[in-house]
Structure formats: structure tokens, C-alpha cells
Amino acid sequence: MSRLLRTFLLLALLIPAVAKADHVIVCGGPALRKWEDLRVPADRHDRWWANFVRASTLRMVEIRKAYGGNAPIVWIVHRPGYQSRSSEDGKPYTTWISDLARKRNVTLKWFDSSGSFISAMNSRPRGSIQTFDYFGHSNKYCFMFDYGNEIMAASTSWLHEDDLSRIKRSIFAKNAYCKSWGCHTAESMSKVWKRKLGVPLEGAHGPTDYRVVGKGEMPKVQGRWGR
Numbered sequence: 001m002s003r004l005l006r007t008f009l010l011l012a013l014l015i016p017a018v019a020k021a022d023h024v025i026v027c028g029g030p031a032l033r034k035w036e037d038l039r040v041p042a043d044r045h046d047r048w049w050a051n052f053v054r055a056s057t058l059r060m061v062e063i064r065k066a067y068g069g070n071a072p073i074v075w076i077v078h079r080p081g082y083q084s085r086s087s088e089d090g091k092p093y094t095t096w097i098s099d100l101a102r103k104r105n106v107t108l109k110w111f112d113s114s115g116s117f118i119s120a121m122n123s124r125p126r127g128s129i130q131t132f133d134y135f136g137h138s139n140k141y142c143f144m145f146d147y148g149n150e151i152m153a154a155s156t157s158w159l160h161e162d163d164l165s166r167i168k169r170s171i172f173a174k175n176a177y178c179k180s181w182g183c184h185t186a187e188s189m190s191k192v193w194k195r196k197l198g199v200p201l202e203g204a205h206g207p208t209d210y211r212v213v214g215k216g217e218m219p220k221v222q223g224r225w226g227r
Contacts, residue, residue, distance in 0.1 A: 021072070021128055021130045022071075022072040022073065022128050022129060023063045023071060023072065023073045023074070023129075023130055023131040023133075024073075024074045024076060024121070024124070024129050024131070024132045024133070025059055025060065025073060025074070025075050025076070025106075025132075025133045025135070026077075026132070026133065026135065026136070026143070027052045027053060027056045027075065027076065027077040027078065027135050027136065028052055028134075028135065028137055028144065028145045028146065028147075029052075029080060029081010029082055029084070029136070029146045029149055029157075030045075030046040030051065030052065030081055030082070030085050030149070031046040031085075031137075031147055031148030032084060032085060032088050033047075033088060035148045035149075035151075035152035038152060039152075045137070045148060048214065049082075049085050049089060049093060050093075051210040052210070053077075053097060055135040055181060055210060055213045055219055056075060056133075057100060057104065058213060058216065059218070063131060067131075072106075072107070073104075073106040074106070074107045075101055075107065076109045076117065076121075077110055077111070078110075078145040078146060078157065079094060079110040079111065079112055080146065080157070081146045081149050081157075082094050082097060084149050085149070111145075112157070113157055114157065114158060114159050114160075114163060117159060118159075118166050118167055121167050121168075121171065122167060122168050122171065126171060127171070127173050128171060128173070129171050129172045129173060130175075130176055131177045131178070132172070132176060132177070132178040132179070132201075133178075133180075133181065134180040134181060134185075135181045135182070135219070136181075137155065137182060137183070138182025138183055138184065138189075139183065140186075140188040141160060141161050141189060142155075142158045142161060142189065143158060143159045143180070143189075144182075145158060145159070161188060161189045161192040161193070162192075164193055164196040165196050167196075167197060169196065169198045169199075174199075176199045178199055179203070180201060180202070180204070181218070181219045182204070182208060183204055183206070183208050184203075184204060184205070184207065185203025185204055186201075186204055186205050186225070186227060187203075189201065189203065190202070190226070190227050194227070202227055203227070204221045204223060204225060204226075205221070205223040205225070205226050206221055206222045206224070207222050207223070208220065208221050208222070209222055
């Protein structure tokens with residue numbers, strides 16, 4: 001076999017691997033004002049419905065700058081949270097989110113439970129996830145896809161660290177960069193993520209603050225980032 005032919009075959013093998021690489025952004029839902037307004041001011045969440053949505057779009061800009069303007073992005077969004085807040089506020093939030101996805105040329109996938117979230121993740125091609133970002137409520141043991149939405153100060157839809165074994169570790173690229181922008185993730189879940197999925201998950205030691213996203217800044221940690 002000639003050197004030229006060997007080079008051609010090698011490129012043919014590499015091109016599909018590059019083309020299928022994608023960037024996954026997961027967006028949890030907001031709390032309802034009717035519950036949050038009953039809490040003391042210091043404990044209230046989500047006065048702005050779009051905290052996690054805006055953080056997602058800021059991250060999309062970062063990804064396209066780092067990986068190219070056509071970098072494929074998959075946006076996985078918890079629909080029930082936005083449907084509930086839409087009814088409360090009288091605004092078409094799910095329509096606005098769909099419009100944002102079209103405008104930014106990203107693939108929008110809705111989910112409504114941990115099972116449908118896991119299915120959406122496991123549908124990604126083998127080795128395809130180059131970056132993973134989670135924006136939403138969380139504690140040190142789980143992503144809380146809703147919080148204060150159906151029940152005050154509680155979650156009815158979550159992904160616990162014990163559920164991580166249900167996600168295929170083969171969907172992540174070997175050098176995948178994963179980050180949770182929720183509160184407290186690095187205090188437990190990050191370690192389990194690395195053990196079960198084979199890639200690190202950067203997260204927060206302490207709570208995170210989304211108030212700055214309206215100013216065009218990524219969420220801040222009131223502590224430190226770690227793994």
C-alpha cells in the first residue's frame with residue numbers, strides 16, 4: 001500500500017470522529033414565585049425566569065469562540081419547569097427558548113424527568129461529547145432539574161449521583177471537559193462522576209451565584225471551583 005493511500009485512509013477514519021464531536025449544555029428549570037415569595041429574602045431563588053437560559057447562551061458564545069463558529073451544540077432543557085413558570089408569569093417561555101435555539105443554530109432537546117434526560121444523553125454518538133455544562137439547581141449529591149417549582153423548597157425531578165451508572169461512559173470523548181455550574185457539586189458528585197463516567201466534572205465548593213448573568217457574566221462561586 002502506498003504512503004499516499006495510507007494517509008487517505010487515515011484521514012477518512014479521522015474525519016467522522018471530528019464531525020460527530022458535540023457540546024452538550026443542560027438547562028434546569030426555574031422556581032415559581034408563589035413559593036419563593038413565602039421564603040425569607042436571603043433564601044429566595046430565580047426572581048428572573050431566565051437565569052439558567054441566559055447562562056446557557058453565554059456558554060454557547062464561549063464554545064463557538066473556542067471551537068469554531070459551527071461547533072455543534074446540543075441544548076437539553078427541562079421543559080416542565082418553564083411551562084409552569086410560563087403559566088405563572090403569562091409569558092411564552094418555551095416558545096422563546098425554541099426561538100433562541102433556532103437563532104443560535106443549536107439542537108434543542110426537551111426532557112421532563114431523569115429517565116428522559118438519561119435517554120437524551122445516551123442517544124449521543126460514542127465518544128462525541130467534547131464539553132458538558134450543567135446550569136441549574138443542585139446540591140452536593142444531585143442535579144435538581146426543578147426546585148421550588150411543584151413543591152416549595154423541594155425538587156421533584158433530579159439526577160442523583162447514584163444514577164450516574166445509567167449514563168453510558170462511552171459517549172464522552174477521552175479528554176471531555178465537564179462542568180456543573182450548580183451549587184456544591186464538587187463536594188461529592190464530582191468524585192462519583194469521575195469514577196463512574198471516566199472523565200472529571202468541575203464543580204463548586206459552596207453555592208453559586210447567577211445574579212451576574214444578566215450583566216453578561218458567567219455564574220460565580222461563593223467558595224471555589226474544584227473536582
